[in-house]
Amino acid sequence: TVQYTLSQPESFWNSKTTMGILMPVNEEFLKSKGDDYGQGTSPSSILYCGPYLIKSITSKSSATLEKNPTYWDADNVKISKVKLTYYDGQDSESLIRGFDKGDYTVARVFPSGSNYKSVEKKHKDDIVFSDQGSSTYNLSFNIDRQSYEITAKTTDAQKTSTKKAILNKDFRQAIMFAFNRKAYVAQANGEAAANKVIRNTFTPPNFVQINGQQFGDAVEKDLEAYGDEWKGVSVADGKDTLYNPTKAKEEFAKAKADLQAQGVEFPIHLDLPTSSTYTEGIKQAQSFKQSIESTLGAENIVIDLKMISDDDLQRVTYFAENASQQDWDLNNNLGWGPDYTDPSSYIDITSGKSGENANAYFGFDAGTDNAAAKAAGFDEYDQLIEDAQKETTDVNKRYEKYAAAQAWLTDSALLIPIHSDGASPGVRKTVPYSAAFAWTGHKGQSFNYKYLEVQDKVVSAKDYDKAREQWKKEKEKSNKKAQEELEKHVK
Incomplete structure (x- = not known):
């Protein structure tokens, strides 16, 4: 029996127990491995007791899993062997070719691909869309760039002008309202289904409920207080409600007048690093x-696309250890999924005081009294976050305070949400909704194969949609019961 004693009430504690951070580890084994624990591609570097055993891993090639015969719930592990194949994004048509040859059980399809008409003809009744997930992928601004290894800028004046422009909220909002996100996501999802994946807030609008209403409803109300540009704007998933060229031009006109008064040089050059193989x-x-x-x-404004290797892209964005290594003006290479069911799992990571992702999203290290962060208004944002963190007894009030913080983040246009995970077209032979599902924790991972079943024939869109409707009904009942138990526990 493992017992935890909390230092304060935490309504989301149960969901936190499904995080990787609370996975048990064998102390003797951990000490014996030292710094080699979990390193490299050797399955022997970790010790575990899950439904599958790792048989082999080859970097940038494949990984093989086999059913664990001594797993406590082996009857619910339906697939005896799983092989994962590495995909670098270079040849998108390789996935459907592999599926048609029988190499893959699931394959993503790309409506913008050159062979999509033939794919659609062959699988016209079988292309299905997965559900939107909890991860949010964003475009963010580096407000205090220090590294210029990867840049199109040729003068110090261009660097200074870009920094000043990025610190101007009207400038950032002009970019946000000028960004046609539907056209952007259509490059992967296709024009007809582009809206399915669009997300308008970093924290999903339906992630939690406040007094029976969606979290996004409170965000919309708070947004209107920031200016007329937010009046009547919906933040619901599934439609590009931010794209508005008229608003974009109005915000840019205000920004340009202010920036010209500061001696800024136009056009503003913004470096956007992009993988040359994706x-x-x-x-x-x-x-x-x-x-x-x-x-x-x-x-x-000139958007300078910098084509670099995938390894270099990861080095200057995702794997950058601190702000000084973040080498970009704009970054669309990062997404975030929650660890537990509370808005803090999204918002807290962007805090200027303690946010673990402040350097990755905004280009400054949290807690360093950064001048650019102060100029961008992070003192106000951090106070909103602290107010929300302190509310530990009234769940609805807590969520309202986090909605206020989300509204600030949205209005700031420092972090522009683009799309969620999921909601992508594909073909599959997996039985619809046979796998476990959750927006947080282990059950929410796409590599959780327990319960998942495979069938011989390709799943039709008709059967998939029928299974989805049944699953939604069952989920609604389950969620209602869980919410009642939560409220009883909190009281």
């Missing part, structure tokens, strides 16, 4: 460049 990613970056420059004018 075909859909290149198309998306080009779509972004086109929408910004056509709306606001290339004489005002």
Whole structure:
């Protein structure tokens, strides 16, 4: 029996127990491995007791899992062997080719691909869309860039002008309203289904409920207090409600007047690093460049696409250890999924005081009294977050305070949400909704294969949609029961 004693009430504690951080570890084994624990591609570097055993891992190639015969719940592990194949994004058509040959059980399809018409003809009744997930992928601004190894800038004046422009909220909002996100995501999802994946807030609008209403409803109300540009704007998933060229031009006109008074040099050059091997990613970056420059004018803003290797892209974004290594002006290479069921799992990581992702999203190290962070208004944002963190007894009030913090983040346009995970077209032979599901924790991981079943024939869209409706009904009942238990526990 493991017993935890909390230092304060925590309504989301139960969901936190499904995080990787609370996975048990064998102390003797951990000490014996030292720094080699979990390193490299050797399955012997970790000790575990899950439904599958890792048989082999080859970097950037494949991984093989086999059913654990001594697993406590082996009857619910339906697939005896799983092989994962590495996909670098370069040849998107390789996935459907592998599926048709019988190599893959699931394959993503790309409506923008050159062979999609033939794919659609062959699988016209079988292309299904997964559900939107809890991860949010964003475009963010580096407010205090220090590294210029990867840049199109040729003068110090260009660097200074870009920094001043990025610190201007009207400038950032102009980019946000000029960004045609539907056209962007259509590069992977196709024009007809682009809206399915669009997300308008970092914290999903339906992640939690406040007095029976969606979290996003409170965000919308708080947003309207920031200015007329937010009046009537919905933050619900599934439609690009931010794209508005008229608003973009109005915000840019205000920004340009202010920046010219500061001696800023136009056009403003913004470096956007992009993987040279990710075909859909290149198309998306080009779509972004086109929408910004056509709306606001290339004489005002130039998006400089910097094609680099995937390893270099990860090095200067995701794997950068501190702000000094974040080498970009704009970054669309990061997404975030929650660890537990509370808005803090999203918002807290962006705090200027303690946010673990402040350097990755905004280009400054949290807690360093950064001048650019102060100029961008992080003192106000951090206070909103602290107020929300302190509310530990009334769940509805806590969520309202986090909604206020989310509204600030949205209005700041420092972090522009683009799309969620999921909601992508594909073909599959997995039995619809046979796997476990959750927006947080282990059951929410796409690599959780317990309960998942495979069938011989390709799943039809009709059967998939029928299974989805049944699953939604069962989920609603389950969630209602869980909410009642939560409220009883909190009281």
